[in-house]
Amino acid sequence: MKIYTKELLIKELRSIRDMGWILSRRGKNDGAVGNTLEDLLGIEENNLPIPNAAEWELKAQRKNTNSLTTLFHMEPSPRALKFVPSILLPIYGWSHDKAGDKYPIGEMSFRQTLNATGVSDRGFSVKVDRLERKVSITFDPSKIAERHSEWFLNMLARGGGHFEHYPYWGFDDLFHKAGTKLHNCFFVRADNKVENGKEYFLFNEILMLKKFSLEKFVEAIESGDVYIDFDARTGHNHGTKFRIRDKKIPDLYAESVVL
DNA sequence: GGTACCTGGAA
DNA sequence: CTTCCAGGTAC
Numbered sequence: 159m160k161i162y163t164k165e166l167l168i169k170e171l172r173s174i175r176d177m178g179w180i181l182s183r184r185g186k187n188d189g190a191v192g193n194t195l196e197d198l199l200g201i202e203e204n205n206l207p208i209p210n211a212a213e214w215e216l217k218a219q220r221k222n223t224n225s226l227t228t229l230f231h232m233e234p235s236p237r238a239l240k241f242v243p244s245i246l247l248p249i250y251g252w253s254h255d256k257a258g259d260k261y262p263i264g265e266m267s268f269r270q271t272l273n274a275t276g277v278s279d280r281g282f283s284v285k286v287d288r289l290e291r292k293v294s295i296t297f298d299p300s301k302i303a304e305r306h307s308e309w310f311l312n313m314l315a316r317g318g319g320h321f322e323h324y325p326y327w328g329f330d331d332l333f334h335k336a337g338t339k340l341h342n343c344f345f346v347r348a349d350n351k352v353e354n355g356k357e358y359f360l361f362n363e364i365l366m367l368k369k370f371s372l373e374k375f376v377e378a379i380e381s382g383d384v385y386i387d388f389d390a391r392t393g394h395n396h397g398t399k400f401r402i403r404d405k406k407i408p409d410l411y412a413e414s415v416v417l
Numbered sequence: 418g419g420t421a422c423c424t425g426g427a428a
Numbered sequence: 429c430t431t432c433c434a435g436g437t438a439c
Contacts, residue, residue, distance in 0.1 A: 184424090184435080184436090185435085186434080186435075187424080187425075187426095187434070187435045187436075188424080188425040188426035188427090188433085188434045188435070189423080189424030189425035189426080189434080189435065189436075190424085190425075190435090191424085191425070191426095192423090192424045192425060193423095193424055193425085193435090193436080196424080203423075203424075203436070203437070204422095204423070204437070204438080205421080205422045205423040205424090205436080205437045205438060206422080206423075206437095206438085207421095207422060207423080217424095217425095218424085218425085219425080219426095220425090220426085223425090223426065223427085224426095224429090225425075225426050225427080226425095226426095228423090228424080228425065230422090230423095231421070231422050231423070232421090232422085233420080233421060233422085240419095240420075240421095242421090243419070243420065243421095254433095255432080255433090267432075267433085269431070269432045269433065270431085270432090271430070271431070271432080276429095276430085278430080278431080279430080279431080280431095389432090389433070389434095391433085394434090394435090395419090395420065395421070396421095396422095396423095396425095396433085396434080396435090397420090397421060397422060397423080398421090
């Protein structure tokens with residue numbers, strides 16, 4: 159495997175930018191833009207919680223999306239409770255839209271995109287406690303929207319309605335994860351097009367971000383810029399993600415340079 | 418085979 | 429904006 163320095167990454171990313179339209183290396187896969195960039199750099203797909211290349215993390219995104227950018231994945235504490243697969247999905251989940259169709263009858267879904275400045279229509283939110291040094295998920299049944307009243311009753315029948323323990327992430331765990339994975343980052347935005355059913359990317363906007371700030375990260379959680387995103391169905395827990403709007407990514411770093 | 422990570426989306 | 433969602437791998 160190639161060892162990448164910052165200088166080599168800059169050179170290769172500029173070279174990729176100059177290659178023009180590049181056929182996606184992956185089929186129907188939402189992550190194709192990032193997977194294709196990694197393929198071009200010779201980085202094998204992995205699920206290791208480390209930067210992609212040396213001390214540099216790579217992030218790619220299609221320009222024509224409003225989606226959040228995923229910073230990293232981390233399941234909440236207390237880890238022993240296995241909150242998502244044991245509690246949130248089976249008790250607080252709902253029938254997946256494609257249950258009995260693409261998925262088996264009984265397939266459940268628990269998807270929530272939460273931040274500290276709002277409450278979801280199922281009553282979940284995010285709270286930052288600097289004294290206890292943790293980020294917690296809160297649940298307030300009184301905030302559940304009318305359209306979810308049937309879900310609410312089903313959830314009560316399954317034994318839900320209040321948390322005995324709240325899912326949380328300790329600052330130290332978050333800082334270790336973010337500090338090791340995101341310390342330096344290339345954020346590449348790509349134009350994309352589909353011709354004859356095949357997707358092409360033009361990796362033509364490259365941003366170099368240096369020195370991830372843990373304090374700015376906490377501030378971004380408090381201000382609602384960082385989201386916590388649950389993404390599980392019965393057959394596949396995609397994991398719990400910390401995500402952010404692309405325009406806010408540079409706010410997490412001490413230095414940003416357009417290449 | 419369940420759990421927890423990785424890469425990212427749509428209306 | 430919020431609500432809900434995709435295909436991968438390691439162990």
